[in-house]
Every structure is written in structure tokens, then in C-alpha cells.
Amino acid sequence: MAKPRVGIFDLTSCDGCQVEILNLEDSLLDILGKIDLVNFRIGKEVKEEGPYDVAIVEGSVSKTDEIERIKKIRDQSKILIALGACATHGGVQANINFMDENEVKKAAYGEERLTENYDVKSKPLSHYVDVDFNIRGCPIDKHDFVDILKQLLIGKIPKEKHNPVCMECRYNENVCQFQKKGKCLGPLTHGGCNAVCPSNNIACDGCRGPLEDLNLKAGLRIMKENNVSDKDILNMVRKFTGIDNYYEKIEELLKNGNY
Amino acid sequence: MPIVNLWGKNFEIDKKMKNIYKPELASVTKVIEETEDIKTIRIKHDSNPKPGQFYEVSVMGIGEAPFGSASYSSEYVDLTIRAVGNLTNKLMNVKQGENLAVRGPYGNGFPMEKFKGKDIVIIGGGTGVAPVRTVIEYIEINREDYGEVDLFFGFRSPEEFLFKYDFDKWKEIFKFNITIDKPYEGWEGNVGFLNALLEKSEISPENKIVILVGPPIMIKVTVESLEKMGFSDDQIYVSLERMMQCGVGKCGHCMVGDKYVCKDGPVFCYETVKGMVD
Amino acid sequence: MKYTVSKNEVKNFLDKLSASGNLIAPVRENSLVKFKKIANPDEIEFDYINSKYSIKKYFLLDKEVLFEYDKDSIKENIEEKQRIFFGIRPCDVHSLLVMDKLLLEEGMEDIYYKNKRKNSLIFALKCSKSGENCFCRSLGTDDLKEGYDLLFYDEGNYYIVKTGSEKGDNFISKLEEKQETEDEPSDPLENQKKLSQDQIEKLRESFNSDIWKKESAICFSCAGCTTTCPTCGCFDVKDDPDLDFESGKRIRLDASCQLKNYTGVAGGHVFRDERSKRFKHRIYHKFKYFVDQYGSEMCIGCGRCITNCPANIDMVKILNKL
Numbered sequence: 001m002a003k004p005r006v007g008i009f010d011l012t013s014c015d016g017c018q019v020e021i022l023n024l025e026d027s028l029l030d031i032l033g034k035i036d037l038v039n040f041r042i043g044k045e046v047k048e049e050g051p052y053d054v055a056i057v058e059g060s061v062s063k064t065d066e067i068e069r070i071k072k073i074r075d076q077s078k079i080l081i082a083l084g085a086c087a088t089h090g091g092v093q094a095n096i097n098f099m100d101e102n103e104v105k106k107a108a109y110g111e112e113r114l115t116e117n118y119d120v121k122s123k124p125l126s127h128y129v130d131v132d133f134n135i136r137g138c139p140i141d142k143h144d145f146v147d148i149l150k151q152l153l154i155g156k157i158p159k160e161k162h163n164p165v166c167m168e169c170r171y172n173e174n175v176c177q178f179q180k181k182g183k184c185l186g187p188l189t190h191g192g193c194n195a196v197c198p199s200n201n202i203a204c205d206g207c208r209g210p211l212e213d214l215n216l217k218a219g220l221r222i223m224k225e226n227n228v229s230d231k232d233i234l235n236m237v238r239k240f241t242g243i244d245n246y247y248e249k250i251e252e253l254l255k256n257g258n259y
Numbered sequence: 260m261p262i263v264n265l266w267g268k269n270f271e272i273d274k275k276m277k278n279i280y281k282p283e284l285a286s287v288t289k290v291i292e293e294t295e296d297i298k299t300i301r302i303k304h305d306s307n308p309k310p311g312q313f314y315e316v317s318v319m320g321i322g323e324a325p326f327g328s329a330s331y332s333s334e335y336v337d338l339t340i341r342a343v344g345n346l347t348n349k350l351m352n353v354k355q356g357e358n359l360a361v362r363g364p365y366g367n368g369f370p371m372e373k374f375k376g377k378d379i380v381i382i383g384g385g386t387g388v389a390p391v392r393t394v395i396e397y398i399e400i401n402r403e404d405y406g407e408v409d410l411f412f413g414f415r416s417p418e419e420f421l422f423k424y425d426f427d428k429w430k431e432i433f434k435f436n437i438t439i440d441k442p443y444e445g446w447e448g449n450v451g452f453l454n455a456l457l458e459k460s461e462i463s464p465e466n467k468i469v470i471l472v473g474p475p476i477m478i479k480v481t482v483e484s485l486e487k488m489g490f491s492d493d494q495i496y497v498s499l500e501r502m503m504q505c506g507v508g509k510c511g512h513c514m515v516g517d518k519y520v521c522k523d524g525p526v527f528c529y530e531t532v533k534g535m536v537d
Numbered sequence: 538m539k540y541t542v543s544k545n546e547v548k549n550f551l552d553k554l555s556a557s558g559n560l561i562a563p564v565r566e567n568s569l570v571k572f573k574k575i576a577n578p579d580e581i582e583f584d585y586i587n588s589k590y591s592i593k594k595y596f597l598l599d600k601e602v603l604f605e606y607d608k609d610s611i612k613e614n615i616e617e618k619q620r621i622f623f624g625i626r627p628c629d630v631h632s633l634l635v636m637d638k639l640l641l642e643e644g645m646e647d648i649y650y651k652n653k654r655k656n657s658l659i660f661a662l663k664c665s666k667s668g669e670n671c672f673c674r675s676l677g678t679d680d681l682k683e684g685y686d687l688l689f690y691d692e693g694n695y696y697i698v699k700t701g702s703e704k705g706d707n708f709i710s711k712l713e714e715k716q717e718t719e720d721e722p723s724d725p726l727e728n729q730k731k732l733s734q735d736q737i738e739k740l741r742e743s744f745n746s747d748i749w750k751k752e753s754a755i756c757f758s759c760a761g762c763t764t765t766c767p768t769c770g771c772f773d774v775k776d777d778p779d780l781d782f783e784s785g786k787r788i789r790l791d792a793s794c795q796l797k798n799y800t801g802v803a804g805g806h807v808f809r810d811e812r813s814k815r816f817k818h819r820i821y822h823k824f825k826y827f828v829d830q831y832g833s834e835m836c837i838g839c840g841r842c843i844t845n846c847p848a849n850i851d852m853v854k855i856l857n858k859l
Contacts, residue, residue: 030780147777154320154778156345161773163796166759166847171599171791173590175569176761178847187757187847213797215757215812222757222847278648280603280774280787281613319606320778320785344803360611502802504774507645510792511771512799514818515808517826536744537800537809537818 004053004153007039008083009073011059011066012093012122016139017084018042018058024142031146034153050076054152056135060086060242062093062122074129081148082131085138087124089209090242092138094122097242122242133158137193138207138240144192162190162212165204169195177203183228185236188219206240216250220259230254279507282317282360288335290355293421296342297386298351299329302359307333309368310393311498311526314338315506317360318349325503325521327390328364329422331397336361339389339421365506366525369394369470369496371401377468378406382481384413384453384473388421390498391472395425399432408433409462413453413477416443436460453477454484464490471529472498482529495529538700538709539718546714547689547696552578554621561595562623563588572622583691586668587626591767591841595620596636596653599791603649603774607784615652623660628671630661630685631678631837632767638831639770658704660687665725670840672730672853678837679726690722697722730840730853737834739859740825744817752855753816755848760793762819762842762850768835769793794818820852 008018022043024031038048055077061070074080082088090097096104125131135144151158165186169176172195177184185206186198197204223233237250253259289301308314308328316338317323324346330337342351353359371394379398383391398405410433414420417439429435438449438456449456453473469490471481478497485495501513501520508522515535518524527535542550554560555575562581564573570585572592604613633654640647641654661681664671673679681688686705690697697718700706709715763769773792778785792799795815800808809815827835836852843851 027780034780146780150778150780150782154782155349156321161790161796162798163793164757164759166761167764167793167796170590170761170764170845173569173571175567175589176845176847187759213758213812218755218757218848221755225849277646278604278613279645280647280649280789281611284609284611317787319787320776320782322776323774323787358609360606500802501808502800504772508642509640509645509647509770509772510774510789511794512773512792514794514822514826516821517829537814 003034003036005038005048005051006035006054006056007048007050007052007073007077008037008041008043008056009039009058009069010041011057011070011087011125012062013059013084013086013091015042015058017086017135017137020139020142021145024146027146031149035149052077054079054081054149056081056083057087057125058083060090060093060122060124061128062096062120064120067120067128070125070129079132079152080125080129081133081135082125083135083145084140085136085207085209085240086122088126088131088134088136089240090122090124090127092239094240094242095238097121097123098238098247123244124242127244134160134209136190136208141193161192163192164211165189165191165193165195165198165208167191168193169198171195172199174198178222178226181226183223183226183232183236187222188214188216188237203236205236209241210243210246217253217259220250220253224259279362279509280505282315282323282362284358285336285361287353287355287357287359290353293339293423294419296351297339297419297421299337299339299389299421300350300353300359301330301335301337302361303334304336304361305333306336306364308336308364308393310371310397311368311390312364312366312393313390313506313525314361314363315365316340316346316350317362318346319360321346321349323504325365325506327393327498327525329389329392331393331400336364337389337392339386339392341386363506365521367523369526371397374468375404376406376466378408378466380409380411380462380467380469382411382413382453382457382469382471382473384477384481385415385419386421387473387477387498388412388414391470392422392425394470395429395433402432406466409460410435411453411457411460412437413440413456413473414438415440417446418443452480454481457481458484458488462488464488464494467494469495471495475500492530492533493528496526497529497532498525499527499532500525538706539720540698540700540709540712540715541692541718541720542696542698542712542715544695546712548578550708550712551575551581551623554578554623555581557621559619559621560623561592561620572624581624583624586664586666586671587629587839589841589844590765591629591632591839592622592625593632593767593770595622595657596633596650597770597772597791601649601789603787603789605784605786613648615648617652617656619656619658620653621658621660624662625659626664626839627661627681627688628673628678628837628839629767630659630681632839633659634684635768635827635833635835635837636770638833658686658708659684660689661685662689663691663722663724665691667726667728668840668844669729670843670851670853671728671838672732672840673838674726674728675730675732676834676836676838679728680724692722732838732853732856736856736859737824740821740856743859744821746859748855748858749817750813752850753813756795756812756816756850757848758795758797758812758815759847760795761845761847762852763793763795764791765841765845767839767841768823768837771799794822820856823852824856 184203186204190208285302291299329339504510508519513520555578560575640650685701688699772789823836
């Protein structure tokens with residue numbers, strides 16, 4: 001059987017998740033023995049055109065030309081995997097979605113380099129194309145990358161375990177951030193990170209995106225009961241998610257005291 | 260005071276103790292292509308399942324899933340499998356002479372002893388015909404213990420028929436009824452849903468036991484028909500499906516009320532099923 | 538048999554046990570009491586109500602390899618490590634007795650659990666103070682009739698020690714300063730939280746009550762309750778192939794009935810898709826289903842599901858509202 005053609009691509013991002021792939025010293029060579037890696041900008045000189053069996057895309061769509069690029073990658077690929085928080089949820093740069101466009105452009109590119117090309121908000125891949133699987137996190141857990149590839153290679157459709165960060169936080173025998181009078185996005189956030197932040201006494205900032213089976217009102221209620229201000233909640237939520245209407249919905253719930 | 264002496268006699272785990280989660284390899288002696296996407300895989304196995312029991316079949320690297328036995332034999336087990344997902348797709352590639360990792364049989368099975376002296380109505384829809392085949396084969400062997408036996412099979416079309424090679428034999432021994440969902444070129448038999456065929460048969464509920472296996476919607480409408488025909492819920496036995504993982508009542512997934520479908524079932528009297536609410 | 542043993546003698550005893558490298562006992566780490574392997578006996582904490590997290594993880598791991606496989610064999614790797622637990626509270630010993638009913642059922646024994654269980658000695662320590670969420674008195678799990686090798690009662694200046702097994706007798710026989718006694722240990726324990734059997738019985742009529750929807754509105758299914766419950770042992774089974782795809786491991790992972798995909802089947806149907814149904818299932822399992830199956834409550838009254846709920850959901854309060 002021919003080895004599957006795999007391409008790793010990047011849109012607007014820091015490339016950190018791709019670096020995580022390069023950091024897979026233990027298993028990278030074994031993986032490369034199983035796939036035909038035909039496109040990987042930061043790891044390989046030669047680049048081949050599609051079609052691809054699997055395209056793995058880091059970064060959010062935040063420039064006009066990237067819309068065309070992601071659509072083309074999608075058309076050329078059987079399976080599309082979003083790699084990291086930018087690709088799955090718009091990333092930190094999705095903050096521009098809530099700021100004055102001109103201010104952002106001026107700050108980022110300077111007065112003289114303003115072109116039409118930048119006139120877009122930061123969106124996850126799924127805003128423009130169908131995404132088959134997510135590898136979550138900022139940065140990703142490199143083992144998730146190996147795991148999803150292994151499953152695809154063995155012929156299994158990868159299935160995510162949808163649990164909040166809290167569950168893994170308990171495995172690590174932590175004291176709940178709320179019980180320490182802190183603030184935390186754990187209750188609203190997709191786990192899989194082994195609660196690495198709360199376990200190091202840092203509140204979860206939601207990099208893996210909102211949970212599928214979300215009870216938003218209950219989550220906000222806990223934060224409000226722990227005296228987290230509306231502004232803090234919104235800032236926390238805004239840090240990582242550019243999903244359509246998520247921030248807006250929370251803003252509205254908070255404004256109406258509906259939690 | 261060395262601690263070793265303090266401890267006294269050490270516990271030792273019996274190395275031969277059965278590990279309920281560990282499958283054993285069983286060789287595939289035959290693969291029968293039933294339909295386009297259904298195969299019957301026969302494995303050499305002397306576990307002699309009760310009718311209605313199931314096995315956990317593994318494909319290493321993919322996982323494990325439960326499959327009802329489709330045969331009643333002390334030498335082999337037939338597993339009739341439709342390609343619907345990761346594991347079953349892989350199982351379609353299994354060839355004669357290869358090994359399958361299997362554990363079981365599990366579950367309660369149909370209480371055939373309790374049915375002695377009764378007339379039996381066996382109703383199977385689609386792949387639900389596979390688990391009822393164990394009941395049929397059991398009755399074939401213990402024919403004198405049971406009264407009249409009516410078989411009712413429903414399939415989508417003749418292309419979907421399972422165990423075609425058994426039909427002639429069954430027609431001789433039992434009352435054999437079969438229907439397909441929609442008209443099909445060249446088919447001269449019954450067309451329409453199973454429950455309609457059942458109602459038409461005007462079977463009396465007297466001294467009868469109904470064994471009913473099929474998709475949930477088929478079970479629902481068939482039970483309605485049976486009730487209309489005067490059957491009571493304690494005459495009807497069904498086999499339930501749930502999310503199952505361990506198959507032995509430990510992992511918790513298949514629990515409905517105080518019942519584990521894998522351990523207390525999968526066969527339940529319909530009277531019990533009505534009380535099983537999430 | 539009952540003995541009085543001086544505190545000093547018990548300390549010597551624990552010193553020796555810790556030298557063996559097999560001793561697991563409570564220690565205090567950043568205000569949190571945890572059970573840990575003891576290297577230095579001075580680490581052992583005696584002044585605590587209970588550990589925030591139970592000893593479950595020593596018997597049922599969050600992630601456990603069931604076996605390793607390759608092309609033509611399946612090999613399980615069962616560790617036989619002897620351990621001595623000192624300081625387990627009676628309620629938590631009861632949690633092991635509950636798990637035994639499920640996992641050591643005759644003919645269907647979970648050998649991974651059995652091995653850990655049989656290679657563990659239980660030196661339990663009776664509580665003298667109750668935590669705010671404890672309700673062991675209501676369930677009769679505040680003391681022990683069985684399930685221990687040694688049971689220590691703190692009587693101020695000395696311990697009363699009960700022996701509960703041959704191995705316990707063996708240990709106690711090595712102690713120099715001990716005296717047989719007929720005295721009953723004092724029992725000052727008083728729970729604030731109470732739950733009567735009558736109230737538990739009301740579950741039988743409350744399945745369709747709207748209380749479940751109401752109370753679960755503030756639950757976000759974080760599984761904090763099930764992960765910290767000492768008697769919650771549900772699991773998922775998953776294969777982890779090696780990159781050669783011929784060998785690999787089958788592992789089991791902790792699962793929670795509070796998560797939506799717990800009852801999801803192929804094709805997408807979820808049997809308990811509503812949060813309130815999952816919420817209700819846990820409580821019914823603890824107080825009704827398990828009673829129907831095995832004759833006793835599954836809940837041992839430790840209150841950890843209450844303490845560890847970020848939404849402050851209190852199962853006992855809810856049961857008392859029925």
C-alpha cells in the first residue's frame with residue numbers, strides 16, 4: 001500500500017505547533033517511515049502540490065489570501081486536520097475581532113502598508129471550510145498529534161473524549177482554583193491537556209476551546225459567585241476564542257445577569 | 260526486625276486465574292459472504308454459548324465490540340457482522356486460517372429451559388436474524404421440548420437475506436415466513452413490514468413465547484402489533500443494544516436503571532424493559 | 538483482639554514500616570492532605586480530617602495498561618507490589634468493601650484490582666473529628682467491623698488497636714509495649730450532615746420528579762464528583778497501537794457517567810443526553826441501583842463529591858429535599 005501523502009501547512013500563527021511536531025524526537029522518524037510528508041515548510045525543503053491524503057493546517061484565517069489558500073487545501077485533501085488553537089478557534093490573534101480595524105492595521109503594518117489584503121478578522125478554519133479533526137491547544141500536545149496520525153493510519157476514525165479541564169485537574173489532585181478564590185476557565189474548556197496550567201497553579205485560559213456539552217450559564221454562575229468581574233470573564237474568554245458569537249453570547253448573558 | 264518477617268505469608272496471585280479482559284486467539288475456519296456488507300465469520304471455539312449470548316471481538320489497535328453468536332454449537336461460533344464502523348470494516352478483511360482475538364460468551368441468553376413446552380414465535384429483523392439463529396439451532400437440536408415454531412424474518416430486500424443456505428431446512432421443520440420492505444424485481448413473496456405480516460398471520464397468543472430481535476424501531480412497532488393481537492408483555496423476550504465496553508458488568512456504560520445490559524441482559528422480558536428508563 | 542499501645546510505640550512501628558519502602562500514609566502538602574509513599578516517617582500527618590482525594594488511585598488507576606499485544610501474543614503485566622496503608626479512614630475502607638462487591642464478584646474478578654487489593658495491608662485510623670461534608674454516621678460507615686488488618690483509635694495519650702486479620706495479629710505480636718484490653722474506644726464523632734434511610738427510600742418515588750432538572754441546572758458535568766468519589770470506578774477501554782501497527786497496548790481510562798458521550802452509541806444516539814438524566818443517574822446508582830444489586834449503598838458518606846464540586850452542588854441537601 002502506498003504511503004499516505006501528508007502536507008503540513010501554516011496560516012496566521014507563530015508556528016509553535018509545527019515546532020512541537022519537530023520536537024517529537026522519539027517518534028518522528030518512525031512516523032516519517034509511515035507517511036509521505038510532501039509539504040512541511042519549516043521542516044522540509046521540497047514542496048509538492050496536492051492532492052493530499054491528509055492536510056494538517058496550523059494558524060487562523062486572518063488575511064484575504066488565506067481564505068483562498070485554505071479553500072484550495074481543503075479541495076486538494078481527503079482529510080483536513082486543524083492544528084492548534086489558532087486553527088481550531090482563531091487563536092490569540094482573534095482579539096482583533098473585538099478591536100477597531102484601522103487601529104489594528106496601523107499598529108501591525110504601519111500607515112503605508114495598509115492594503116486590502118489584511119482586511120479580514122481572525123477566524124478558525126471551520127469558519128470557511130469543513131474540518132475533519134481538531135488537534136487542540138496552544139501549543140498542541142505533540143502526543144495528540146502522534147495519536148491522531150496513528151489512528152488514521154491504522155484505519156480508525158479518531159474520536160475525542162469531550163470532558164472539561166476540571167476532570168483532569170482532579171486526576172492531578174489539585175485544589176480547585178475557585179476554592180482558592182481564583183478565576184479559571186476550566187469548567188467551560190475542552191480538556192485533553194491533563195490540566196497542565198491549573199496543576200502548575202495557573203488558571204486555565206481556555207486554549208482548547210469551549211466544551212461541546214457546555215453549560216455556559218452554570219459556568220458563568222460559578223465565576224460570578226467567586227467574584228470574578230464581568231470584565232475579567234470577558235477578557236479571559238476573549239484570549240483564545242474567535243468562534244462566531246461565543247464572546248457575544250457571554251457578553252449578553254453577563255449584561256442581563258442571566259446565569 | 261526485618262519487615263519481610265513481619266509481613267508473614269505473602270499473597271500470591273494465581274497465575275492461571277482468568278483475566279476477564281484478556282481475549283484469547285481463536286482460528287477462523289470459514290468466512291461466508293452473506294450480503295454486500297455482511298459476513299459470517301466462523302471461529303473454532305468450544306465455549307458452547309447459550310442462545311442469545313455474545314462475544315467481545317477485538318481487532319488489536321482498533322478496539323473491541325460485542326457481537327451476538329449466530330450459531331449453537333460446541334465446536335464453533337458464527338459471528339455475523341455488518342461493516343458499519345472502524346472495527347467491523349477491519350473484520351471484513353479477516354480470512355480463513357487467520358486468528359481473531361475473542362472473549363466470551365457473555366450475557367444471560369434466552370431462558371430456553373423456561374420456554375419448554377411452549378410454542379415459540381421467533382421474529383428477526385435485518386441483522387437481528389443473526390442472534391435468533393442461535394435459538395433456531397437450539398430448537399432444532401431440542402425439537403421435542405418445544406411446540407409449534409413460527410419464524411418471521413424481515414429484510415430490506417432479497418439482497419439483504421442472511422443465512423439463505425438455511426432457509427430450505429427451516430421451511431421443512433418450522434413455519435417459515437419472510438417479508439421484504441419494498442417490492443423487488445422477481446420477488447413473489449411478502450412485501451411490507453414484519454409487524455403487518457405478523458398481524459396477518461392471526462397467531463393466537465395462547466401458550467406462546469415471542470423472541471424478538473431487531474432495530475429499536477422495529478421492536479417498538481412489533482410489540483405494539485403483538486399487544487394488539489392479545490400477547491402480554493411477559494410473553495415477549497427481546498435482546499437490547501447499548502454502549503458496551505467490558506461486557507462483564509464492570510465498566511458501567513451499559514447500565515440502565517439497576518440493570519447492566521451486558522450482564523443482566525442482553526435478553527430481557529419486555530415487561531422488565533418497560534421499567535428500564537434512563 | 539484489642540490492645541492499648543503507646544503513641545511512642547506506634548511511632549517506632551511506623552518508622553520500621555517506612556524503612557521497608559512499602560508504607561503509604563497521609564502527608565500534608567501545601568495545606569492539602571494526600572496519601573503518599575513515605576520515605577521519612579516524620580512526614581506522616583496525624584491531625585487531619587480526611588485526604589482531599591481518596592485512595593482510589595492506588596487500586597483503580599486513571600490510566601491502566603490491561604495488556605500488551607503483538608502479532609501473535611497477548612501479555613498482561615500484573616505488578617505484584619506489596620503496600621501498607623496507614624491512616625485510611627473507616628469510610629474509605631468501606632469504599633474498598635463496596636468496590637470489592639463489584640470488582641471481586643466470584644467468577645468475574647477484575648485481576649488488576651484484585652492483585653492490588655490482596656497485596657495491600659490496611660491499617661485504618663478512626664476519625665475523632667468530622668468534616669463539614671461528612672455524613673458517614675448516617676450510612677454506618679464511620680466505624681469498621683471488617684476490611685482492616687489493624688484499626689487504630691486515637692485515645693489521646695495512647696491508641697487502642699483492634700486486629701482484624703491474621704496478618705494484623707502477626708504485626709501486633711512484634712510490638713513490645715502493648716497491653717490487651719477490654720476497653721471500648723471512645724467515639725466522639727458527630728456529623729453535621731445527616732441523611733436518613735427514610736429519605737433515601739424516597740428515591741423510589743422520585744424518579745420522575747422535576748427536582749432533577751431544577752438541581753442540575755447549575756451542573757456543568759465537569760465530572761468532579763465521579764473522579765473524586767472513592768466508589769466510582771467506571772472506565773473506557775482504548776487501544777494504543779505502536780507505530781509498527783503490529784504491537785501495542787490495550788488500556789483502560791477513567792470514565793464518567795456525567796459526560797455526554799458515556800452512553801453514546803455508534804450512529805450518534807446518546808441514551809442519557811440530558812444533563813439532568815446523568816445527574817440523576819449518579820445519585821440513583823449510589824443510593825438505589827447498587828442497593829438493589831448488592832444490598833448496600835454505594836455511597837460511603839465521605840462528602841468528597843460535595844467538597845470537590847465547583848458549583849457547590851450538595852447531594853445530601855438534594856436528597857433531603859425529596
